[in-house]
Amino acid sequence: MTAETIIQSLASGLLMGLLYGLIAVGLALIFGLMDVVNFAHGEFLMIAMYATFFLFVFFAIDPLLAAPLVAAALFVFGALAYLLIVRFAVRAKANAGMVQIFSTFGLAIVMRGVAQFFFTPDYRSVTHSWLGGKTVSVAGIFLPVPQLVGALVAIAAFGALYLFINRTDFGRALEATREDAGAVALVGIDKNKVFALGWGLGAALVGLAGAVMAIFFYIYPDVGASFALIAYVTVALGGFGSVFGAFAGGIIVGLVEATTAMLLPPSLKAVGIYAVYLLVVFIRPRGLFGSM
Amino acid sequence: MDTNFARSRRRDLIVAFCLAATAAVVPLFVKDSYVQNIMVLTLMWGALSQSWNILSGYCGQISLGHALYFGIGAYTTTLLFTKFGVLPWFGMLGGGVISAVIAMALGYPCFRLRGHYFVIATIVIAEIGLLLFHNWDWAGAAMGIEIPVRGDSWLKFQFPRSKLPYFYFALALACVAWFVTWWLEDSKWGYWWRAVKDNPDAAESLGVVVFNSKMGAAAVSAFLVAVGGSFYAQFVSYIDPESIMGFHISLLMALPAVLGGIGTLWGPMLGAVILIPLTELTRSYAGGSGRGVDLIVYGGLIIAISLARPQGLVGLFSLGRKEAAR
Numbered sequence A: 001m002t003a004e005t006i007i008q009s010l011a012s013g014l015l016m017g018l019l020y021g022l023i024a025v026g027l028a029l030i031f032g033l034m035d036v037v038n039f040a041h042g043e044f045l046m047i048a049m050y051a052t053f054f055l056f057v058f059f060a061i062d063p064l065l066a067a068p069l070v071a072a073a074l075f076v077f078g079a080l081a082y083l084l085i086v087r088f089a090v091r092a093k094a095n096a097g098m099v100q101i102f103s104t105f106g107l108a109i110v111m112r113g114v115a116q117f118f119f120t121p122d123y124r125s126v127t128h129s130w131l132g133g134k135t136v137s138v139a140g141i142f143l144p145v146p147q148l149v150g151a152l153v154a155i156a157a158f159g160a161l162y163l164f165i166n167r168t169d170f171g172r173a174l175e176a177t178r179e180d181a182g183a184v185a186l187v188g189i190d191k192n193k194v195f196a197l198g199w200g201l202g203a204a205l206v207g208l209a210g211a212v213m214a215i216f217f218y219i220y221p222d223v224g225a226s227f228a229l230i231a232y233v234t235v236a237l238g239g240f241g242s243v244f245g246a247f248a249g250g251i252i253v254g255l256v257e258a259t260t261a262m263l264l265p266p267s268l269k270a271v272g273i274y275a276v277y278l279l280v281v282f283i284r285p286r287g288l289f290g291s292m
Numbered sequence B: 001m002d003t004n005f006a007r008s009r010r011r012d013l014i015v016a017f018c019l020a021a022t023a024a025v026v027p028l029f030v031k032d033s034y035v036q037n038i039m040v041l042t043l044m045w046g047a048l049s050q051s052w053n054i055l056s057g058y059c060g061q062i063s064l065g066h067a068l069y070f071g072i073g074a075y076t077t078t079l080l081f082t083k084f085g086v087l088p089w090f091g092m093l094g095g096g097v098i099s100a101v102i103a104m105a106l107g108y109p110c111f112r113l114r115g116h117y118f119v120i121a122t123i124v125i126a127e128i129g130l131l132l133f134h135n136w137d138w139a140g141a142a143m144g145i146e147i148p149v150r151g152d153s154w155l156k157f158q159f160p161r162s163k164l165p166y167f168y169f170a171l172a173l174a175c176v177a178w179f180v181t182w183w184l185e186d187s188k189w190g191y192w193w194r195a196v197k198d199n200p201d202a203a204e205s206l207g208v209v210v211f212n213s214k215m216g217a218a219a220v221s222a223f224l225v226a227v228g229g230s231f232y233a234q235f236v237s238y239i240d241p242e243s244i245m246g247f248h249i250s251l252l253m254a255l256p257a258v259l260g261g262i263g264t265l266w267g268p269m270l271g272a273v274i275l276i277p278l279t280e281l282t283r284s285y286a287g288g289s290g291r292g293v294d295l296i297v298y299g300g301l302i303i304a305i306s307l308a309r310p311q312g313l314v315g316l317f318s319l320g321r322k323e324a325a326r
Helices: A004-035 A042-061 A063-089 A094-118 A145-167 A169-179 A181-186 A189-218 A224-237 A243-263 A266-283 B001-031 B035-056 B067-084 B088-112 B115-134 B162-185 B188-198 B200-205 B210-236 B241-245 B249-259 B266-286 B293-309
Strands: A133-136 A141-144
Touching: A004 A141, A004 A145, A004 A169, A004 A224, A004 A243, A004 B162, A042 A063, A042 A189, A042 A224, A042 B241, A063 A189, A063 B067, A063 B293, A094 A141, A094 A266, A094 B200, A133 B035, A141 A145, A145 A169, A145 A189, A145 A243, A145 B200, A145 B249, A169 A181, A169 A189, A169 A224, A169 B088, A181 A189, A189 A243, A224 A266, A224 B115, A266 B115, A266 B293, B001 B035, B001 B162, B035 B162, B035 B188, B035 B210, B067 B088, B067 B115, B067 B210, B067 B241, B067 B249, B088 B115, B088 B210, B115 B241, B115 B249, B162 B188, B162 B210, B188 B210, B210 B241, B249 B266, B249 B293, B266 B293
Parallel strands: none
Antiparallel strands: A133 A141
């Protein structure tokens, strides 16, 4: 194994890691806001990928242009998921944690079923998009263009999210609600509205990720499952609720995955990610950047 | 101990005995093998969920990785039998003991984790187990192992022509899991577990050895689940990593308890009696087309029940004592 191939796979690991961060950040945002883990997060990614695919097939909209549309659609979907299901789950008097886990799990299963029903279990892919299959050479390292653009989108999204949380009124309301939802109600902010917008925003972010992923990944009803576990690990690695932690966690996961793939048979590459997660939480039970 | 409580515990025991006795005669009248198959699965998942409930319900350590113990049970029995000719009954015990030991070894670092960090650790560990078995050539890797079946034999616990022996074993397993729960519920451990679940810090300060009681719950729970896994391997006589250790196994173990009533004596069995036949029926009537209607029904049911009755269905029947035990 030459130094070049090592740098090569670390570089693609880094790009993939930034995308993992983008997939996971919505999860982290929602958790930070209201201590709820959305177990349908992978399925949010799945419908975003299908939405991108159908925009491409029926309207010939390139995934890159479709990304904002998909993000907007997912925003509505996420807000509705909160208003129709999660809102009632957090009100549960008994077994609140359990109810949250299983009501969002139920949603995930329904979404998979609906996708199978309407789209069939067939594997689909976006053929001949602008970026698909292209590579670019940077200082002798070949980088796939879709992943490169995905990584740039992820960085831009994180930057925008940072500004949004720190500089806008809604961002401040979000921050305040996450700190003390009860006190926020006293100053006249509707907690439910903030939560719904938070869910919308979290879903929009994974929608963005889905649109990029659709360029280079097969689309099928179960596609979310494999990414969901990585997203949970990413979020937990960074520390639940920490948006910055999700970003850092994503990069770590991407690099660890690339390293494991070099050392072990490819079918075992996820083992490295899981092992690193366990190692981190055994030493720091609240993840790398988690507080509380 | 107040007499009311003692009386209701005695009543539970009598009701359980009557139910088990009734269940035992049902297959003498219902001879359809499809229905018998569903009954075996219902009892098996009921028993598994009851075992899962000990760690996750009573002790409050939510595990979504119990597929690991199910798989270890199934693989231990199958490997010992196919490679060394060891009878499944020994494999069953061996798998149970191995699982209990592994549960404690994993519990040692994991029980320091709380909430979602713990849940994700359990998922991730089971997933590592799955990937390792996937790549373990001696154990059949992704292809799995077929158990050679050569006719009815109690010694080898295989019955290609009849489901009845499996039914009675599953019934016995369900009874054992129920009885262990019943017995533990009123033991020192049972009270410790509920204290640990409600408030670990307060429990610790009152002298409950929190860590050890979690370890105890994990060992009992893993042992019983592994025995269930061994049974399943004998029942289907073919195992492969995905169908034995996949995440859906962990989920199927948790769901009956969640729907019936987590941390209750009757919840897991009640949940299994409702959920498993429903799953099998929707699968055969709506799932054959591969169009996902069964998933929609199933998921919808999970959402509806968890939102409408967060404490589980068991409260609808006055069988469960619910809060009385606290």
